[in-house]
Amino acid sequence: MPTLMRAWILPAQDGIGALQLMDIADPVARPGEVVLKVQFAALNPADRYLAEKMYPAHPPMPHVLGRDGIGEVVAIGAGVTGLRVGDKRAVLRGATGVSRHGTFAEFVAVSADSIIETPRGWSDEQAAGAALVYLTAWQALTQWEDLPPSSVVLVTGASGGVGVASVQLGVAMGHTVLALSRSAQKGEQLKRLGAAAVFDPTNHGWGVELLALLKDRRVDLAIDNIGGTLLPQVIDTLGQRGRASIVGRLAGAVPQFNSASLIFRRLRLGGVAVGTYGAVDGQAAWQQIVATLAKRDDRPLIDHVFPFEQLPAAFDRLAGGPMGKVLLAGPR
Numbered sequence: 001m002p003t004l005m006r007a008w009i010l011p012a013q014d015g016i017g018a019l020q021l022m023d024i025a026d027p028v029a030r031p032g033e034v035v036l037k038v039q040f041a042a043l044n045p046a047d048r049y050l051a052e053k054m055y056p057a058h059p060p061m062p063h064v065l066g067r068d069g070i071g072e073v074v075a076i077g078a079g080v081t082g083l084r085v086g087d088k089r090a091v092l093r094g095a096t097g098v099s100r101h102g103t104f105a106e107f108v109a110v111s112a113d114s115i116i117e118t119p120r121g122w123s124d125e126q127a128a129g130a131a132l133v134y135l136t137a138w139q140a141l142t143q144w145e146d147l148p149p150s151s152v153v154l155v156t157g158a159s160g161g162v163g164v165a166s167v168q169l170g171v172a173m174g175h176t177v178l179a180l181s182r183s184a185q186k187g188e189q190l191k192r193l194g195a196a197a198v199f200d201p202t203n204h205g206w207g208v209e210l211l212a213l214l215k216d217r218r219v220d221l222a223i224d225n226i227g228g229t230l231l232p233q234v235i236d237t238l239g240q241r242g243r244a245s246i247v248g249r250l251a252g253a254v255p256q257f258n259s260a261s262l263i264f265r266r267l268r269l270g271g272v273a274v275g276t277y278g279a280v281d282g283q284a285a286w287q288q289i290v291a292t293l294a295k296r297d298d299r300p301l302i303d304h305v306f307p308f309e310q311l312p313a314a315f316d317r318l319a320g321g322p323m324g325k326v327l328l329a330g331p332r
Helices: 045-051 124-128 131-142 161-172 184-192 206-214 230-236 279-294 308-319
Strands: 004-009 020-025 033-042 068-076 088-091 107-111 152-155 176-180 197-199 219-224 238-246 268-271 302-306 325-329
Touching: 033 088, 033 124, 045 308, 068 107, 068 124, 088 107, 088 124, 124 302, 131 161, 131 219, 131 238, 131 279, 152 161, 161 176, 161 219, 161 279, 176 206, 184 197, 197 206, 206 230, 219 230, 230 238, 302 308, 308 325
Parallel strands: 152 176, 152 219, 176 197, 219 238, 238 268, 302 325
Antiparallel strands: 004 020, 033 068, 033 107, 033 325, 068 088
8 A cells, every 4th residue: 555645736727826735645666767755845936837827738637846856765766777765866857846746745756867966065955946947047048059158148037046047157157147136135146146237127217227337238148037018128138139038927928019129130039948958958958057157156045945834835935036946845
């Protein structure tokens, strides 16, 4: 008979408010998989998107959300080599929390080709919350093969998980990084991370201020986590052959977008989707990410760690605009 574990269950794609804390059967390590006892899991906007039917995935219900996490290996499936029970591993990428049960649970089964060791010098909390946001930021920065070195990069929603990752990686790659943040306090933190300047997007003149700072230059690449009415303003800051990596739509749909704004400067928009990384590509990108962060001895930022029983409060914190990652501790 299977034993039971505690997990946050999404009975249907009716939003985060539908989450229920329940006992369900423990996962089993199938061939090519390992089971982790979750120590920390990280929240991402993608979790909310999936819960609200705003994400391409429609997993069988009930479902367990959670795409990031770290834990101790407690079971190893057939064909898995190089691992022992008791090893600690973090989730890198894959179907976890998307088409199969995720990390908002006591245990999670993960494909063995989608786990990573904790980078040297990182805490468990930092490793637990890093994979999705840093892979996303990396793809946003590197998907344009003709992006010159020492470009001007603008990051919206810069205090969130992908925003912080984009600032850190962009600076370490040698770009001049400009950031958007509504909070003056968070803006100062972003400057300490290496942002050359921070602008308040609620100030209607922020775009004029940005272009005045750049003088005869414009933005080469924008990484947009927000969407909504902000995206057309971001596009206005782009220079000739400028690019925009579209990561998220926290502010909703873009209203009355005028595609003519792309034509005369030959601007390009590109979507960012970490799901397009295969296992080999994901592992290779992760190694480059860790090496790039090491240039400045950077680490992921942790905003707050919530007890396992407080997942709804953790989602409230995520919606309120954290500085870095929001984590959920594993059940005690």
